Amino acid sequence: MNTAVSTPLTARRGGPVQGRARVRGDKSISHRALILASLTVGESTVAGLLEGEDVLHTAEAMRALGARLQRGGDGVWRIHGVGVGGFAQPAGPLDFGNSGTGCRLALGAVAGCPVTATFDGDASLRKRPMRRVLDPLERMGARVMDCAEGGRLPLTLQGARDPIPIVYESPVPSAQLKSAVLLAGLAAPGETTVIETQASRDHTERMLKHFGAKIVSRVYGERGRRITLQGRPELTPANVMVPADPSSAAFPLVAALIVPGSDLVLEAVMTNPLRTGLYATLREMGAKIETLDPRDDGGEEVADLRVTASALKGVDVPAERAPAMIDEYPVLAVAACFAEGVTRMRGLQELRVKESDRLEATAAMLRANGVTVEIEGDDLIVHGKPSVAGGGDVATHMDHRIAMAALVMGLAADNPVRIDDSAFIATSFPGFVELMRSLGCDLS
Numbered sequence: 118m119n120t121a122v123s124t125p126l127t128a129r130r131g132g133p134v135q136g137r138a139r140v141r142g143d144k145s146i147s148h149r150a151l152i153l154a155s156l157t158v159g160e161s162t163v164a165g166l167l168e169g170e171d172v173l174h175t176a177e178a179m180r181a182l183g184a185r186l187q188r189g190g191d192g193v194w195r196i197h198g199v200g201v202g203g204f205a206q207p208a209g210p211l212d213f214g215n216s217g218t219g220c221r222l223a224l225g226a227v228a229g230c231p232v233t234a235t236f237d238g239d240a241s242l243r244k245r246p247m248r249r250v251l252d253p254l255e256r257m258g259a260r261v262m263d264c265a266e267g268g269r270l271p272l273t274l275q276g277a278r279d280p281i282p283i284v285y286e287s288p289v290p291s292a293q294l295k296s297a298v299l300l301a302g303l304a305a306p307g308e309t310t311v312i313e314t315q316a317s318r319d320h321t322e323r324m325l326k327h328f329g330a331k332i333v334s335r336v337y338g339e340r341g342r343r344i345t346l347q348g349r350p351e352l353t354p355a356n357v358m359v360p361a362d363p364s365s366a367a368f369p370l371v372a373a374l375i376v377p378g379s380d381l382v383l384e385a386v387m388t389n390p391l392r393t394g395l396y397a398t399l400r401e402m403g404a405k406i407e408t409l410d411p412r413d414d415g416g417e418e419v420a421d422l423r424v425t426a427s428a429l430k431g432v433d434v435p436a437e438r439a440p441a442m443i444d445e446y447p448v449l450a451v452a453a454c455f456a457e458g459v460t461r462m463r464g465l466q467e468l469r470v471k472e473s474d475r476l477e478a479t480a481a482m483l484r485a486n487g488v489t490v491e492i493e494g495d496d497l498i499v500h501g502k503p504s505v506a507g508g509g510d511v512a513t514h515m516d517h518r519i520a521m522a523a524l525v526m527g528l529a530a531d532n533p534v535r536i537d538d539s540a541f542i543a544t545s546f547p548g549f550v551e552l553m554r555s556l557g558c559d560l561s
């Protein structure tokens with residue numbers, strides 16, 4: 118991505134958001150499909166892969182580590198894996214661009230192989246904490262040879278020749294952290310266990326099973342999971358069908374809720390219960406979201422969602438819901454601006470370590486558009502009213518979700534909302550602007 122030139126974009130209020138759309142493949146599942154297929158022996162096929170910049174960086178990293186990846190013209194990828202523990206020494210640094218998921222999952226996968234790799238990324242990724250992942254990986258025998266202050270990128274990791282299985286209790290509800298430990302555990306003899314006191318998205322567990330690993334996930338405490346993986350499996354090639362990304366669907370969905378007269382169907386959206394906290398919250402706010410034709414698609418639940426413009430009211434969003442909607446707070450905050458009354462979103466500490474400090478960036482986005490907002494500790498409090506002034510210039514801080522949330526706001530605000538840079542939208546949602554325009558939205 119050419120980060121030297123920024124591409125501003127403005128959203129204006131226009132007609133209703135109408136029609137049918139299918140957003141692209143899920144980002145979390147796309148990263149995992151590439152990494153796990155690269156660790157099988159033989160050839161797997163992935164259909165519906167999200168070809169966003171984040172995932173393409175993971176694809177490049179897998180190539181550099183010795184897997185063969187071929188992109189078909191129809192968005193179908195064929196991946197020839199190297200087997201568990203079979204990564205080759207990469208010739209140069211691995212560049213993960215803007216992607217925390219690609220980087221942290223690959224750190225785990227490399228930690229279990231006898232290779233040394235340098236991990237790097239853009240200015241946003243270089244600021245993000247990696248220590249949380251490096252701590253358990255070092256316990257498993259990997260060594261950090263070099264890193265920037267606080268364990269940040271660029272960093273060089275020497276994978277373990279003989280990885281050690283561990284029992285790891287995760288201090289934060291992070292699927293990236295859990296997945297890094299499980300991916301390193303693949304190459305360790307015996308059982309690697311991850312305990313999380315609050316369940317985070319379980320795509321890694323589901324997909325490991327799909328590729329033939331022995332993995333058991335049990336309920337732990339009130340809201341947690343205890344996951345045990347049997348190490349050194351021979352992963353078998355499999356086909357993966359990537360469902361539509363609920364975190365991307367969230368943007369047209371909220372647009373349809375807040376633009377009067379809207380009526381939109383979003384097709385085949387993944388409805389894994391560990392990803393649908395936003396939908397539960399919006400329904401509590403009074404959103405009319407109908408679930409049509411719920412079904413199973415390649416090991417994940419999917420459904421079509423019909424959304425119609427709705428009068429929303431403010432709600433209290435409990436901290437326990439955060440893992441199931443962690444990426445959706447910026448756009449929920451936008452919905453909250455248009456709701457009658459106060460919305461309090463609790464326990465958002467993890468938002469501070471996303472592509473930007475998303476707690477501050479979200480608050481600043483709303484303030485720039487005339488909304489009253491407070492941050493109290495780790496809570497975000499939005500004072501909503503049915504009419505929002507807009508007219509603001511929003512700083513996106515290399516953060517795709519701030520960019521898209523601000524544009525959604527501009528579709529319903531009294532005055533246009535301008536973002537400083539739309540380039541980062543392509544990290545997760547290439548084609549966002551075209552898709553929104555096809556539904557009647559004014560973005561230029």
Ligand code: S3P
Nearest residue numbers: 145218290291292293294443444
């Ligand atoms: C992701 C997990 C979440 C999420 C990110 C994708 C994943 O991060 O914010 O966009 O695919 O595992 P954390 O695991 O750090 O909470």
